Amino acid sequence: MCDILNGGNCRNAFQDAFRIMYGLPSHIEALPPMPEDGGKWSALHSWVMPTSSFLEFVMFSRIFVDALDGLHVNSSNRTHCILANSTMEKQHCYCRVLELLVNVWAYHSARQMVYINPHSGAVEEQHSVEQRKGYMWAKYFNMTLLKSMDEDLAEAADDNYHPYETWLWPLTGEIYWQGIYEREREERYRQKWTRRERRERNYRTE
Structure with missing residues (x-):
């Protein structure tokens, strides 16, 4: 439906963003199959x-949206939206891609997908994991890989190294990586010793 409403640009936008996100060369397929x-x-x-899955999806979608936004870095018109047919749609650029992104992530990360009938409450599994074998691009949706990518972006943001002036990723959520943890731990350790030295000085004074 996204492609039908946008003259095929939905597919192109997703493919280009996916290629940027993973740094894929032009000869490598970059459009995950959705049978x-x-x-x-x-x-x-x-x-x-579940919350744990939601956090993983947010991590993936933050990186993807940043790559999607990066498609316009070299564009002369940063406000241009290739998926907009009206002024209203331009204000919510890529909404059609993003509302379908969860399907791509859930399918290729081997999540169980179920449909809940809103009238009867009946639950029915969709696109069973067993049937997906041979179709899933699991290596791109691996949590270890995504975590590594997230930390690389967080380190760059923490160092104020922005690949371009309007870099979106730091604005989409928390910035956290091992270096921040170590810096915070060192600061807590320093504060602990400062308090200890202060107590010792007060004790000697008394």
Whole structure:
């Protein structure tokens, strides 16, 4: 539907962003397959998931959105939105891509996907993991890889090394990596010793 409404640009935007996100060369396929197996998909952000999975999805989507936004870095018109047909849509650029992003992430990260009938409450599994074997691009959705990518971006942001002036990633959530943890630990250690030395001085004075 996204492609139908946007003259195929939805597919192009996703593919280009995915290529930037993972640094894929032009000869490598960059559009994760989404088979038409008759099952249902999420739309209009109508989904729920466990907190741990949600945090992983947020990590993935932050990096993807940053790559998507980066498509316009060299554009003469930063306000241009290739997926907008109206002024209203331009104000919410890429919303159609992002509302479907959860499907791509859940499918290729081997999450169980179920549909809950809003009328009967019946639960039915969609796109079973067993049927996805041979179709999933699991290596790109591996949590260890995404965590490493997230930390690299966080380190760059912490060092104020922005790849371009309008870098979006630092504005989309928390910035945290091992270096920040170590710096905070050293600061707590320093404060601890400062308090200890102060107490010792007060004790000697008394």
